[in-house]
Amino acid sequence: MAPTSGPAAGGTTVTLTGTGLATAGSVRFGATPAASFTVVSDTHITAVAPAGTGTVPVTVTTLGGTSNGISYTYSAAPTLSGVSPNQGPTSGGNTVTLTGANFTGATAVTFGATPATFFTVVSPTQITAVVPAATAGPVGVTVTTPGGTSTLQSAYFYVSTPVLTGVAPTSGPLSGGNTVTLTGVHLIEATAVLFGTNAASAFTVISDTQITAVVPAGAAGLAGVTVSTAGGTSNAVSYTYLPAPAVTTLIPSQGPTSGGITLTLTGTNLAQATTVLVGGAPAGFTVVSDSHIVVDALPGAAGTVNVTVTTPGGTSAPKTYTRVGSPGI
Secondary structure (H helix, E strand, O other), X not given: XXXXXXXXXXXXXXXXXXXXXXXXXEEEEOOEEOOEEEEOOOOEEEEEOOXXXXXXXXXXXXXOEEOOOEEEEEEOOOEEEEEEOOEEEOOOOOEEEEEEEOOOOOOEEEEOOEEOOEEEEEEOOEEEEEOOOOOOEEEEEEEEEOOEEEEEEEEEEEEOOOEEEEEEOOEEEOOOOOEEEEEEEOOOOOOEEEEOXXXXXXXXXXXXXXXXXXXXXXXXXXXXXXXXXXXEEOOOEEEEEEOOOEEEEEEOOEEEOOOOOEEEEEEEOOOOOOEEEEOOEEOOEEEEEOOEXXXXXXXXXXXXXXXXXXXXXXXXXXXXXXXXXXXXX
């Protein structure tokens, strides 16, 4: 007999094989007559199972008597109540756990119309399934058993892989602590932001296209910035960790109170200078190289003032410049 099981509601067509079946007058599932049956030959009968419960003997009665019984099992319909996690990448390949009841003998698990890549019935209340690939959006999840099917609508959400297009500013100090803005698409459900292998100190999802992140400390040089969501990990955009600038010499170290001269600063990590302060006031400057900057000396009262250089990597230790008043006789 095949199949040997079906739903409690009946309606399953089973094929009985044997001998001496040609004059069959009835087919019973336990004490209940088949909903209908057809004698195909002396060795084959097809019968539609009636509603029932449990395991019952199937018998055939002919003019010669009643046959032995073959066991047929009524299976309760499955009930799917949950999917965890309930979202993942459009590429699939992740494993989810389905919870519910009456999963024994499950023959299929589908996500939308697509069969699971693989599934295992762990117990009557649990199935693990490998999610197939699909387009972004919600799908229903269906479990099929000999007892029927159960579908949980919009139970699983396919999430697009995040894509980064930029980071601003593109550089900052080794100590971190500064805030950058990441732009791209599919960022709304970000679970992590990494600078290389270091997690952002904090981040805030502004929208599906923008995240602000507090940069962690890092080593000098380039670091790839990535965003992870349930849809996967984005491409990397470049962020540069810059050492703080250092000024080693300032020539000349003194000049007139009227200004009008230029100062040459030498040091390291000066190429990305954004501000040069002379006595606390911004001065005009020209970056000659990573080790040289030419600065306009500002006018001011006689005395000593500090000169500092600021880059995205920080602010240099001050160098002293002395304004000297005009001589008088």
